[in-house]
Amino acid sequence: MIFRIVSLVSVAAVLAAGLVFAPKVDITVSFDSASGSYSVKPADMQLVCPGPLFRSGGDSGTKLSVIERWGSADLFYTADGSGQLEQKSISDSAVSNIELTGSRLFGSSSLGEAASLSNLNADQDAAQGSLVISGSSTQLSAISSMRGLAAASCQQPSNDFTIVGGSTLAGREALIVLTNPSPIDATADLRVFTDLGEVKVSGLSGISVPAQSTTTLSLASFAPTVPSLAVQVLSQGAKLAGWIQARSVSGTQALGVDWISPNPQASEQMVLPGLVIRGTRVINQAIGTNENSDAGHALRIFAPERANVTVQIVSSEADVFGAVFTGIIEPGTVSDFPIAELKDGDYSVFISSDKPIYSALRVARGNPAGTPRLDFAWISPAEELVSDRAVAIGSDGDSILVLANSGVADATVLVSNLRSAAEVRVLIPALGSATVDLSGPASISKSAGVYATVVVLVEGQISDLDVRDPKNLGSEVKVRFR
DSSP states (O other): OHHHHHHHHHHHHHHHHHHHHSOOOOOOOOOSSOSEEEEEOOOOOEEEEOOSOEEEETTTTOEEEEEEEOSOEEEEEEEOSSSEEEEEETTSSOEEEEEOOSSOEEEEEEESSOEEEEEESOOTTOOOSTTTEEEEEEEEEEETTEEEEEEEEOBOOBSEEEEEOOOOSTTEEEEEEEEEOSSSOEEEEEEEEETTEEOOOTTSSSEEEOTTEEEEEEGGGTSTTOSOOEEEEEEEESOBEEEEEEEEEETTEEEEEEEEOOOOSOEEEEEEEEEEEBOHHHHHHHHTSGGGTTOSEEEEEEESSOEEEEEEEEESSTTOOOEEEEEEEOTTEEEEEEEOSOOSEEEEEEEEEEEEEEEEEEEEEEOTTSSSSEEEEEEOOOOBOOSOEEEOOOSSSEEEEEEEEOSSSOEEEEEEETTTOOEEEEEEOTTEEEEEEEOSOEEEOOOTTEEEEEEEEETTEEEEEEOOOOOOOOEEEEEOOO
């Protein structure tokens, strides 16, 4: 034992002497400049398409816990660039890959569920945006419980988005549809806002959206008999795509269905092209009945903070007067502003606010000889055309590109048919609106202060497509070696 203690003391003494008499070594590490800089390729561009509509209640319509896909939706897409275009069903049961060889690709298919479109293995410096991939999903429903046209542009998944639209009044259904295209599970929290403020109930947080699946919930479970809805979706884990499916019935008569897409970011200036009014006489007849008092056109605004708004509706016809009105939206509430006494025609809506807001436009379509006699579309605010962009459109029905110019000077955009290369220049007057008929997938040139929406009319029914430009950004990463 004494020997061990003596040995320990000896070793400690040697170490101490080494530290005292060791030569001084100065080491300086400088981080003033990078040792290397590397380009990080943007993530593969991916869009998610909603697929077929959902039917509630099963065959009888009385099974409250049953929400299931019904029928099939038509997918239309166009792509250009490098790498491969991958079309994949969300459950990963069906995958197809097509090489992008430098000439524009056009395609269509039938969807039995939600699907994704991805640009895989693109070049390092390859462009991104709707000119690279653009897609849309369209379904004309004709069953007794759900009739109407539902169309939506395929969207880029996100961890944070807000959807404005829908109602849970009697005869109205609003389903929140969340699709997770990723192999990673996601958890979603919902914030639901109404005309009375935010809904505070259990069940809105920790909603599971498993990998490569779709979760669908009835908003009536959280906010029953509500005339006006806005929903914020926050997800952890994977990014989600989301829509509200809105449906309307009167007794046993189905009166329209549509997908409602997310808003862009909240803004003090919002533009909503696409107030395409058809069948005013039928719409007014429906509004006159108690059960269809909300069947007409309306502008909906959700204000996170108290907001003073001014709304101007302008026609694409120079000799047709639109409307102007103002309003105050209390903080955290959703307000509807009915739009009446406008003639059949094409209009755009301009909103100015003193605080950032979200909005949506409900457009009715009257069809005296159709079934249903009424349909509707929920139109989200458009993005400014700060870049050239494309929109994928099917060949059925009539498609109208509605352009709105928020600037103080006239603007011109070039609209090109991507198949035939036919071009038309469209003049949009200052603080005005203009339209052009489309006959297939099209590109639209950039123009400051100009906004665009595509309205789709098929067999007397109405829906719309957003004109967005989704992109993933790359970056330069500086690496310092020590």
